[in-house]
Amino acid sequence: MTQTPLLPSEEYIEQAFFFHSMREKIEDNAPLQDILQSVREEILATTKLPMAIDFLLAELRHLGLFHSAMQRLSHYFTPFQTFLIAAAEDDRGRFDFRVALEILKLEAEFRASESTTAAAMFVYQFEVLCRHRLKYDGGLEAMAGDPMYDENWRHFLQTLRRRIGMIDLADLIYVRSEYYVEQQSRRRNATLPEEPPIFGTREGRIALANRNKEPLLLFSALQRQLKYPSVPKPKKHVEADDLVHNLSQRMNAVELRLKLMEEDQKGGFDLSKFYSHPDDKDRPHGHRLAD
Incomplete structure (x- = not known):
């Protein structure tokens, strides 16, 4: 998978505005082509987003879809962004397109923040998969191509992809945390992990306290304690x-x-x-x- 480069913060700020404006105008039942043309005029011209919107508009007119264009713009949109739009455009699924836009808007705002960490981004993206019942295999593969993650993180994501459902998520976070290393260091004849920690001490402690519990409880605790971003809830379907x-x-x-x-x-x-x-x-x- 081609690694998407990190973009300047102004790109993510405009992306957040783009996804937010699209969602608002869709609520007004405006045609998608008109929405794209309207939002394009509002986007900062010094960014690359207007050119990306032009490509999205051309693909929409040709195929009636967004995700295929986003996939071809892999140097601009991350694989996870494309994965979410593809899931929302899948007629066989129940993932609401408006909810996907809200998730992408919050994620783009989070990317633009200077305080963003790979651990917080992982928790946000993985909670999206859990809460909205999206495919773990495709979702974790898309996450592995995110520029937020280095080689250690990509190895962790591939491991999680192979062992999903077999090992508790809280255990996986705990054993890859600085807190686990500290605990092992205090024990006699304890074996230190070969892989470096990718989660901090506080994440490790929270994960240990949430072993054998529902993952959503773990996510909620991380949001309360560490101010991790909350994931938009799925809409109720009748x-x-x-x-x-x-x-x-x-x-x-x-x-x-x-x-x-x-x-x-x-x-x-x-x-x-x-x-x-x-x-x-x-x-x-x-x-x-x-x-």
């Missing part, structure tokens, strides 16, 4: 079958009420036919009057 069923029930109730009103106006309103007659076993049970 199952289509449940929606149709509820609408059908409502229609039947309305139809029944209309029939009652019509019979009442004709003077033929008879409540008895809406109830069953237990004394008469040969008669079919009637319908109970709707509330």
